[in-house]
Amino acid sequence: MKTIIHKGAGVTAFCIISLFWLSTIFVELFGSHEAVAFVKRSIVLGMWIVIPAIITTGITGTILGKKRNGKFVERKKRRMPFIALNGLLILVPSAIFLDHCASNGNFGSFFYAVQGLELAAGALNIVLIGSSIRDGLQLSTSFGQAE
Incomplete structure (x- = not known):
């Protein structure tokens, strides 16, 4: 069950972050300022889904990783702190700032x-x-069946 939760949370985070990124590119290239503001607000609201998905992925990955070793597990373990810190220190504050600016027309x-x-x-x-x-x-x- 932990493996299923881990996979689901990881894919959810990947898809939502990709959607945020692609939506931003698309709206910046083709959208109005109002559309940009809508996307920025949607990203902030979407963080209520993506943040728990990343946390769930990290927790389940840590639990699953205790029972395994090898190069793939080690690479996954090394990446997770960078993913989390990048989100916490850059992506979340940027999203909030950009939403604030866009909603005020700045x-x-x-x-x-x-x-x-x-x-x-x-x-x-x-x-x-x-x-x-x-x-x-x-x-x-x-x-989908783990070793």
Whole structure:
């Protein structure tokens, strides 16, 4: 059961972070300021889903990792602190700041500098979580059954 929860939470986090990132790119390229504000608000609200998903992934991964070793497990363990710190120190504060600015119509150069930082940090988490999913699949013996 822990393996199923771990996989579900990890995929949920990956998909939502990817959706946040793609929505931001799309709305910045093609949307109005009102659309940007809507996406920024949606991202802040979506954190109520993605943060518990990442926490659940970390907790279940720690529990599952105690029973295993090997290069894939070690790589997953090394990535998790970076994923968590990136989210806690860059992504969450950036999302809140950008939502505040966008809801007040403040789209100055500092908004776009923080937006760039958020996109870079988000891309990093997408790569790190995606790499952990790949390594998790390597740990599976067949179609979702863990070793």
